[in-house]
Amino acid sequence: EAGVAQSPRYKIIEKRQSVAFWCNPISGHATLYWYQQILGQGPKLLIQFQNNGVVDDSQLPKDRFSAERLKGVDSTLKIQPAKLEDSAVYLCASSLIQGSGNTIYFGEGSWLTVV
Amino acid sequence: QKEVEQDPGPLSVPEGAIVSLNCTYSNSAFQYFMWYRQYSRKGPELLMYTYSSGNKEDGRFTAQVDKSSKYISLFIRDSQPSDSATYLCAMITNAGKSTFGDGTTLTVKP
Numbered sequence: 001e002a003g004v005a006q007s008p009r010y011k012i013i014e015k016r017q018s019v020a021f022w023c024n025p026i027s028g029h030a031t032l033y034w035y036q037q038i039l040g041q042g043p044k045l046l047i048q049f050q051n052n053g054v055v056d057d058s059q060l061p062k063d064r065f066s067a068e069r070l071k072g073v074d075s076t077l078k079i080q081p082a083k084l085e086d087s088a089v090y091l092c093a094s095s096l097i098q099g100s101g102n103t104i105y106f107g108e109g110s111w112l113t114v115v
Numbered sequence: 116q117k118e119v120e121q122d123p124g125p126l127s128v129p130e131g132a133i134v135s136l137n138c139t140y141s142n143s144a145f146q147y148f149m150w151y152r153q154y155s156r157k158g159p160e161l162l163m164y165t166y167s168s169g170n171k172e173d174g175r176f177t178a179q180v181d182k183s184s185k186y187i188s189l190f191i192r193d194s195q196p197s198d199s200a201t202y203l204c205a206m207i208t209n210a211g212k213s214t215f216g217d218g219t220t221l222t223v224k225p
Contacts, residue, residue, distance in 0.1 A: 031211070104205070
């Protein structure tokens with residue numbers, strides 16, 4: 001079974017530029033998550049989709065971050081304009097369905113450095 | 116106060132030692148508990164998953180949950196250098212809300 005795919009793996013941009021990350025979840029997984037992990041911290045949920053609907057985006061900085069999941073499969077996370085404090089790894093994850101203890105599987109992450 | 120507090124570490128042990136990693140939580144709505152292992156420059160990898168109080172064993176790993184005390188632990192027996200990584204605890208509510216600890220970095224010295 002193929003895992004969660006993410007690209008690009010690494011990105012360096014200047015502040016105020018924009019960046020986009022792509023994610024393809026495990027086949028058949030209805031729930032997709034984007035997490036931000038700053039060095040030395042645990043993953044923090046940015047947004048959670050159930051199929052193509054948003055379940056939780058309470059911690060997404062909506063003035064600069066946006067995410068979409070068209071057709072309930074792939075997802076894109078965009079940052080515009082980027083700030084220095086956005087330097088982190090952006091982890092995409094998926095689970096079969098939300099709740100009911102379905103385990104969350106992560107991709108390898110997209111590492112962003114803002115200079 | 117964070118909903119999930121994890122012993123910060125870092126932790127350094129000799130090969131063969133028993134390792135104990137711990138998290139406490141404050142939200143009674145957490146019903147499902149997971150431990151992830153994260154190697155440097157990699158995504159978190161699921162190690163253990165449990166949903167009831169008690170112990171669950173998988174090889175050298177044992178996950179322990181005490182819902183009455185809001186405390187979970189991961190024990191690693193006969194630790195190996197390959198166990199050197201950051202360990203994350205994670206908790207999920209019935210509604211699917213997930214919260215992670217900040218991780219404990221473990222080094223197992225040969």
